[in-house]
Ligand SMILES: *[C@@H]1O[C@H](CO)[C@@H](O)[C@H](O)[C@H]1NC(C)=O
């Protein structure tokens with residue numbers, strides 16, 4: 001009887017540990033709200049274009065499922081890799097993420113470039129509403145105020 005009781009107790013403890021782990025996980029993801037996911041394929045040296053109309057501060061994450069795709073974002077609908085043809089870019093071998101401020105004009109043009117190293121690259125794009133920057137921008141404003149007061153006094 002006593003042994004069973006202890007086992008049940010252990011069971012309850014591990015379930016609550018697990019649920020607190022899960023809660024932490026959910027909280028981490030809570031400052032990113034998934035709005036959209038698209039999957040596509042792009043040929044070597046070619047661009048695929050997407051358009052985003054979501055408002056607010058966004059996080060655009062490009063994941064290469066095979067090959068290597070790079071991410072270019074612009075206020076025009078045909079971004080490219082030249083510096084004057086994109087406003088944000090990420091061209092790493094791993095996951096590419098760009099953060100787009102709320103005031104950036106919509107629709108947003110997204111260009112996905114297929115790296116030359118592979119005949120085709122498969123990719124997925126996830127678009128998140130970046131709720132964490134809302135908080136960050138507030139604290140930056142607070143900081144600026146404090147600094148101004150300090151310099152004003154001296
Ligand atoms: C690249 O794009 C061009 C023009 O759309 C197309 O003709 C060509 O087949 C594409 N190449 C690949 C490898 O997808």
Ligand SMILES: *[C@@H]1O[C@H](CO)[C@@H](O)[C@H](O)[C@H]1NC(C)=O
Pocket residue numbers: 074075083084085086087104105
């Ligand atoms: C995006 O980049 C283009 C080209 O550099 C520039 O003319 C435009 O003002 C930029 N747009 C924004 C919203 O920063």
